[in-house]
Amino acid sequence: MNHTHIYLDHAATTPVAREVAEVMHEVHLEEFGNPSSVHSFGRKARRIIDEARLTMASSIGANEKDIIFTSGGTEADNLALVGTAMANKKNGNHVIISAQEHHAVLHAAEFLENIGFQVTYLPVYPDGKILISDLKAALTEETILVSVMFVNNETGVIQPIAEIGRLLADHRAYFHTDAVQAYGLLEIDVKALGVDMLSVSAHKINGPKGIGFLYVNDNVRLQPIGYGGEQERKRRPGTENVAAVAGFQKAVQLVVENRQDNENKYCRYKQLFLHILREKQVDFEVNGDENSMIASTFNLSFPGTNVETILTNFDLAGIAASSGSACTAGSIEPSHVLTAMYGKENERGKNSIRFSLGSYNTEENVKEAAERIAEILLRLTRKAGDTHDR
Known part of the structure; x- marks a missing residue:
């Protein structure tokens, strides 16, 4: 594709x-x-x-x-x-x-x-x-x-x-x-x-x-x-x-x-992005206090998934995002930031993705990205669900 x-x-x-x-x-x-x-x-x-x-x-x-x-x-x-x-x-x-x-x-x-x-x-x-x-x-x-x-x-x-x-x-x-x-x-x-x-x-x-x-x-x-x-x-x-x-x-x-204009714009894009994920019934949680964040950056945890699979699928679908987890020798080291927030054992350290908006984004491509991402996550969690059912 x-x-x-x-x-x-x-x-x-x-x-x-x-x-x-x-x-x-x-x-x-x-x-x-x-x-x-x-x-x-x-x-x-x-x-x-x-x-x-x-x-x-x-x-x-x-x-x-x-x-x-x-x-x-x-x-x-x-x-x-x-x-x-x-x-x-x-x-x-x-x-x-x-x-x-x-x-x-x-x-x-x-x-x-x-x-x-x-x-x-x-x-x-x-x-x-x-x-x-x-x-x-x-x-x-x-x-x-x-x-x-x-x-x-x-x-x-x-x-x-x-x-x-x-x-x-x-x-x-x-x-x-x-x-x-x-x-x-x-x-x-x-x-x-x-x-x-x-x-x-x-x-x-x-x-x-x-x-x-x-x-x-x-x-x-x-x-x-x-x-x-x-x-x-x-x-x-x-x-x-x-x-x-x-x-x-x-x-x-x-x-x-352009500071004020950018802030308003990224705020709007972020709300649009999250709205689409919710509308498509993607299971996610926001990491950290949503009311204390800058407009452009947000970090989402997707239960039942892992960073490596998500990022590989995103890349194949033309989406660039990142995680704070380090992939070393095939095993995922959880993000030190999320570990500090939620503890070593918490899954969020291994299933969370950072999205950050900026000059490359428009309302159209944010919407398009959210739709592609929703599709990928629904497919991955469905797969994970299928393997658990067996």
């Missing part, structure tokens, strides 16, 4: 916007100077970076000096965790993160544990959130850093960031949030939220891959985790990727401009 392909995996990455590609193409051809060079070629490149930094800063209510360009969200998370822990270890050796962080934070925390830091992993509940009371109980005199993601990349659930900011206002621990999935969809003001550091990635907002930024408040002591030149105010060495920075700036301008 020859199906048109429908992309429902924008939380993994997004298509580059045409305007972004055009800006980058122009910079690649016209502005090849090294931003550290003092001649006119270098100065032109430097201006592009300075202007982009202003755009990034104003999009989160920050000062442009506080924006560090990185190679993406992973490097931003690593720099936030490792850089802060190393620079502040004489004040304490305790770090707190949530159990459902992105691996860029989880693995950075594991590295810190291996070199002598203590890490507390806050539990996450079936609604997909941490509890402020757990964080309060975990804080000690030794705590130097708290890192809790803004929006979970698998469930789309929004964490109580402003409340965490208020709690930490009287504590010396720095507060970092991985805002990779929140940026562009939620209004973000770092001062109002009480956030000291915040990570963003361009390829989640129709920008290029391989570039992101870390916002670092002026008061944060941060040790670089790379060595070389004095770029990014000595915090991140390496010749800047000027074309990617320019593309990133354009993506930010577009996403800021």
Whole structure:
């Protein structure tokens, strides 16, 4: 069967916007100077970076000096965790993160544990959130850093960031949030939220891959985790990727401009999608609190199925979605996020799929996708039912 392909995996990455590609193409051809060079070629490149930094800063209510360009969200998370822990270890050796962080934070925390830091992993509940009371109980005199993601990349659930900011206002621990999935969809003001550091990635907002930024408040002591030149105010060495920075700036301008429209649109698409599944009597449950999610991402559990079979069938039907489960050597490792929410034994860890909407979607293709998906799931659960009947 020859199906048109429908992309429902924008939380993994997004298509580059045409305007972004055009800006980058122009910079690649016209502005090849090294931003550290003092001649006119270098100065032109430097201006592009300075202007982009202003755009990034104003999009989160920050000062442009506080924006560090990185190679993406992973490097931003690593720099936030490792850089802060190393620079502040004489004040304490305790770090707190949530159990459902992105691996860029989880693995950075594991590295810190291996070199002598203590890490507390806050539990996450079936609604997909941490509890402020757990964080309060975990804080000690030794705590130097708290890192809790803004929006979970698998469930789309929004964490109580402003409340965490208020709690930490009287504590010396720095507060970092991985805002990779929140940026562009939620209004973000770092001062109002009480956030000291915040990570963003361009390829989640129709920008290029391989570039992101870390916002670092002026008061944060941060040790670089790379060595070389004095770029990014000595915090991140390496010749800047000027074309990617320019593309990133354009993506930010577009996403800021269209934020409200996008939110309304994805909300509508999501309701349409769920309505069709219910109408076709597909058996599913939403993972996490539906009222605390961003508009574009939702994670559904399909009882009596498994991730591998679903995704294979989706792919054959031209549907791109994903799961947080890792398929290693033929066995499915349940999603660490859903395991944190529901426990190791819960089937949701192995039968849940993440759908994430974005620029590639229209009302028509969301409707078409939901109909194909309903058909597949009804067929799979019928098959599963048949084998149980024997």
